[in-house]
Amino acid sequence: MIRIENIVKTFSGVKILHEVSAEFYAGKTNLIIGQSGSGKTVLLKCIVGLHHPDQGNVFYGDRNYSQANFNVKKEIRKEIGMVFQGSALFTSETIQDNVMFPLNMFGKQTKKEKQIRVDQCLERVGIDGTNLFFPGELSGGMQKRAAIARAIVLNPKYLFCDEPNSGLDPITSLKIDELISDITKEYNITSIINTHDMNSLMQIGENILFLNDGVKAWEGTNKEMFNSDSEVFNSFVFASEIAKILKQKQ
Amino acid sequence: MKIFTHIGQYLLLMGKVFSRPERLRIFLKQVFKEIEIIGMNSLGIVAIVSVFMGAVLTLQVGINFVHPLIPNYLIGLTVRDTMILEFASTIICLILAGKAGSNIASEIGTMRITDQIDALEIMGVNSATHLILPKVIAALLFFPILTLISIILGVAGGIGVSLLTDVVTFYDYVDGLRLFFHPYYILYTMVKMLIYAFIITTVSSYHGYFTNGGALEVGKSSTKAVVYSIIAILVMDLVITQLMLT
Numbered sequence: 130m131i132r133i134e135n136i137v138k139t140f141s142g143v144k145i146l147h148e149v150s151a152e153f154y155a156g157k158t159n160l161i162i163g164q165s166g167s168g169k170t171v172l173l174k175c176i177v178g179l180h181h182p183d184q185g186n187v188f189y190g191d192r193n194y195s196q197a198n199f200n201v202k203k204e205i206r207k208e209i210g211m212v213f214q215g216s217a218l219f220t221s222e223t224i225q226d227n228v229m230f231p232l233n234m235f236g237k238q239t240k241k242e243k244q245i246r247v248d249q250c251l252e253r254v255g256i257d258g259t260n261l262f263f264p265g266e267l268s269g270g271m272q273k274r275a276a277i278a279r280a281i282v283l284n285p286k287y288l289f290c291d292e293p294n295s296g297l298d299p300i301t302s303l304k305i306d307e308l309i310s311d312i313t314k315e316y317n318i319t320s321i322i323n324t325h326d327m328n329s330l331m332q333i334g335e336n337i338l339f340l341n342d343g344v345k346a347w348e349g350t351n352k353e354m355f356n357s358d359s360e361v362f363n364s365f366v367f368a369s370e371i372a373k374i375l376k377q378k379q
Numbered sequence: 380m381k382i383f384t385h386i387g388q389y390l391l392l393m394g395k396v397f398s399r400p401e402r403l404r405i406f407l408k409q410v411f412k413e414i415e416i417i418g419m420n421s422l423g424i425v426a427i428v429s430v431f432m433g434a435v436l437t438l439q440v441g442i443n444f445v446h447p448l449i450p451n452y453l454i455g456l457t458v459r460d461t462m463i464l465e466f467a468s469t470i471i472c473l474i475l476a477g478k479a480g481s482n483i484a485s486e487i488g489t490m491r492i493t494d495q496i497d498a499l500e501i502m503g504v505n506s507a508t509h510l511i512l513p514k515v516i517a518a519l520l521f522f523p524i525l526t527l528i529s530i531i532l533g534v535a536g537g538i539g540v541s542l543l544t545d546v547v548t549f550y551d552y553v554d555g556l557r558l559f560f561h562p563y564y565i566l567y568t569m570v571k572m573l574i575y576a577f578i579i580t581t582v583s584s585y586h587g588y589f590t591n592g593g594a595l596e597v598g599k600s601s602t603k604a605v606v607y608s609i610i611a612i613l614v615m616d617l618v619i620t621q622l623m624l625t
């Protein structure tokens with residue numbers, strides 16, 4: 130479980146996040162949603178420690194990450210896997226070397242065990258056999274899968290995905306969503322996913338945090354969202370015609 | 380004022396760079412890879428420039444030293460000392476700043492804007508040590524070799540001229556090469572080379588590491604890396620020469 134308390138983040142005088150508090154649960158796909166520019170990426174980076182919040186605390190279980198010393202921080206980082214918006218694979222290395230990288234850095238296995246683990250992960254995300262390809266030789270969806278494989282290779286307790294669907298077609302998007310959701314359940318991971326994709330919301334939104342201009346404006350599950358009386362939330366989620374029809378049907 | 384912010388940020392980055400690498404084996408592998416990229420791949424340009432400059436220098440000195448009171452062996456001596464003192468370290472590094480420096484800045488800059496550096500940090504890897512330290516070590520190890528090669532090839536270019544033209548005879552030229560040799564000059568040029576190696580790799584890494592934006596900014600970082608490396612090299616040339624030669 131991850132808990133954030135009153136996170137405030139300012140960039141050169143402009144307040145981007147306004148006292149955001151929330152809880153994210155293990156074994157669930159926790160979604161952070163909001164318009165482009167609402168602060169999703171900044172919030173995610175504050176949670177993982179790539180940004181330092183000006184104020185507030187982030188708890189991993191009962192460990193306060195924001196106040197932790199170097200060694201505790203490093204321990205927590207080893208429990209984190211992250212999939213960046215653009216995949217962030219190492220472009221000069223093969224898919225195999227990308228996925229093996231965390232093992233080489235921190236793993237204590239033999240070479241053979243590492244190889245087995247890499248193949249396992251590639252198979253789990255559905256791109257087995259791409260070992261010797263370079264990231265640039267794979268499609269966007271496959272790159273996302275490779276990035277997920279790299280993120281889970283060390284059996285993380287926490288998985289972060291920044292817009293895993295961006296730039297993907299609807300079918301591939303759904304598959305990536307399912308993959309993340311399955312992995313989350315399978316290994317009881319605490320997953321936090323940034324998205325502005327309606328399909329993702331309906332499909333895997335077990336715990337949704339809605340950001341509006343850096344302010345938490347709504348939270349709940351995908352079942353509850355149809356009964357929301359938050360105007361900003363409704364106008365964001367039910368913006369398209371098809372979504373409006375869905376809401377009326379409920 | 381901005382220059383002080385840069386220097387402060389640069390020093391902070393250096394503090395982060397010089398820490399123990401996570402895994403020694405991976406680190407050594409990186410160093411060898413960098414020796415190939417920044418060192419070996421520069422061999423060609425260093426060789427070509429050195430041979431031609433040695434040849435041209437010999438011609439120019441030869442043409443200007445036509446006076447009965449100036450002994451002909453001074454030609455070889457002048458070429459040799461010019462190559463050692465200034466060419467094989469400073470001039471070669473001005474070229475390397477353009478080649479290796481822009482290469483380093485654009486590589487690290489691209490990693491920055493595509494979140495690869497953040498990905499390293501998230502894994503718990505010190506990205507500064509992992510990316511920059513191997514480049515610094517590789518340059519410190521390999522650049523002095525480039526200096527030696529440059530001296531040898533520059534002098535060889537002169538030998539070529541002495542054989543092919545009648546500006547100077549081969550015997551006079553080689554005579555000059557062997558006269559009044561100061562081993563201290565070699566030390567001086569090697570000290571310069573080590574300092575330049577450090578400047579080129581760290582200044583270029585710095586500009587790449589703090590790239591902000593997109594592909595255009597990577598280009599700008601790479602240009603800045605070259606310009607600031609060159610300025611720093613010239614300033615240090617002056618300082619070290621004052622300290623070591625006068």
Ligand SMILES: Nc1ncnc2c1ncn2[C@@H]1O[C@H](COP(=O)(O)OP(=O)(O)O)[C@@H](O)[C@H]1O
Nearest residue numbers: 140141145163164165166167168169170171172
């Ligand atoms: N490093 C930064 N420096 C300054 N402003 C930033 C930085 N990162 C993000 N911002 C600003 O914060 C706001 C939220 O950005 P972001 O979190 O990326 O939005 P999104 O919800 O689309 O992920 C934007 O207005 C953006 O300009």
Ligand SMILES: [Mg+2]
Nearest residue numbers: 169170291292
């Ligand atoms: Mg974003």
